[in-house]
Amino acid sequence: QSVLTQPPSASGTPGQRVVISCSGSGSNIGRDYVYWYQQLPGTAPRLLIYKNNERPSGVPDRFSGSKSGSSASLAISGLRTEDEADYYCAAWDVSLNGYVFGRGTNVAVL
Amino acid sequence: EVQLVESGGGLVQPGGSLRLSCAASGFTFNYAWMSWVRQPPGKGLEWVGRIRREADGGTADHASPVKGRFTISRDDSQNMLYLQMNSLRTEDTAVYYCVTDGYEVISSGFDYWGQGALVTVSS
Numbered sequence: 001q002s003v004l005t006q007p008p009s010a011s012g013t014p015g016q017r018v019v020i021s022c023s024g025s026g027s028n029i030g031r032d033y034v035y036w037y038q039q040l041p042g043t044a045p046r047l048l049i050y051k052n053n054e055r056p057s058g059v060p061d062r063f064s065g066s067k068s069g070s071s072a073s074l075a076i077s078g079l080r081t082e083d084e085a086d087y088y089c090a091a092w093d094v095s096l097n098g099y100v101f102g103r104g105t106n107v108a109v110l
Numbered sequence: 111e112v113q114l115v116e117s118g119g120g121l122v123q124p125g126g127s128l129r130l131s132c133a134a135s136g137f138t139f140n141y142a143w144m145s146w147v148r149q150p151p152g153k154g155l156e157w158v159g160r161i162r163r164e165a166d167g168g169t170a171d172h173a174s175p176v177k178g179r180f181t182i183s184r185d186d187s188q189n190m191l192y193l194q195m196n197s198l199r200t201e202d203t204a205v206y207y208c209v210t211d212g213y214e215v216i217s218s219g220f221d222y223w224g225q226g227a228l229v230t231v232s233s
Contacts, residue, residue: 002154035219037155044207044226045147045155050219088155090219098173099145099157 003028004089006102012079013110020105022072022089028100030070032092036063039086039104048087049074081109112136112222114208119227126198130227132191132208137222140164140186143211145220146193148204156204158182158193160211176202198231205229 005023012018024030036049047056049065052072062077072091076083089102118130132144143166146158159172161182170182181194191208205226214221 033217033219037220044223045220046223047219047221050221051217054218056214056218056221086154090155090157096174097171098159101155101157104154 002103003093003096003100004091004102006087006089006105008103009106009108011108011110012076014079014081016079018076018079018107020074020076020087020089020107022074022102024070024072024091024100026070027095028070028091028093029067029072031094034065034067034072035090036065036074037088037090039088040082041085045088076107079109083107084109112210114210114222114224116206116208116224116227119206119229121230121232122198123233124198124200124231126231127194127196128198128229129195130193130206130208130229132193132224134189134191134208137210137213139189142213144182144184144191145209145211146182146191147207147209147220147223148202149207149226150201150204158206161191195229198229200231203229203231 033051037045038048039045052067053065064075086104088104093100113135115133145160159182161170179197183192207226208224209220210222
């Protein structure tokens with residue numbers, strides 16, 4: 001059972017907006033930054049969002065992150081077929097003294 | 111270009127030991143905090159532990175499931191990161207990723223990832 005809760009799947013048609021939620025607690029998301037990682041099929045994950053809503057260079061601005069209290073979300077606007085992937089949220093947990101991940105959300109482009 | 115290349119994975123029996131290595135290049139390794147993240151086949155990501163840079167003490171933190179069995183170390187003279195795994199269990203079977211931990215800016219997350227090394231614990 002993961003400390004952070006994500007829906008197992010999400011989907012949309014090309015061009016649509018998809019939002020993935022990530023629910024935590026006061027010892028992780030409520031206290032520290034949220035990160036999002038994208039894992040394309042058969043590849044290593046890559047950093048998508050850091051410090052709740054910052055994008056590393058090279059990440060399209062179609063991807064955006066937000067946080068409120070102990071929950072966070074990742075929005076993908078203008079959905080593309082190449083966005084089909086697993087998306088993971090993560091945060092530092094002060095009680096566990098370690099990083100925790102959500103179980104991941106598989107995004108399908110219909 | 112940042113490169114992280116893991117090696118040392120393979121098949122090991124329960125109770126056995128294995129050491130993973132990660133060769134780093136393309137960035138100033140001794141400035142970086144480093145972590146290991148693993149992914150069991152068909153499952154999600156799990157943080158294994160991290161090691162600070164020498165300037166911040168060079169100490170390591172390990173996740174509860176591996177504490178006392180796994181040890182993270184580094185050799186800055188060789189730009190190498192290590193994961194010594196002892197008393198291996200079947201549930202340790204996973205792809206193990208070497209990652210930078212907040213290298214680009216403070217709290218930038220796991221900025222760069224290796225390609226991963228598969229460790230299979232089975233009799």
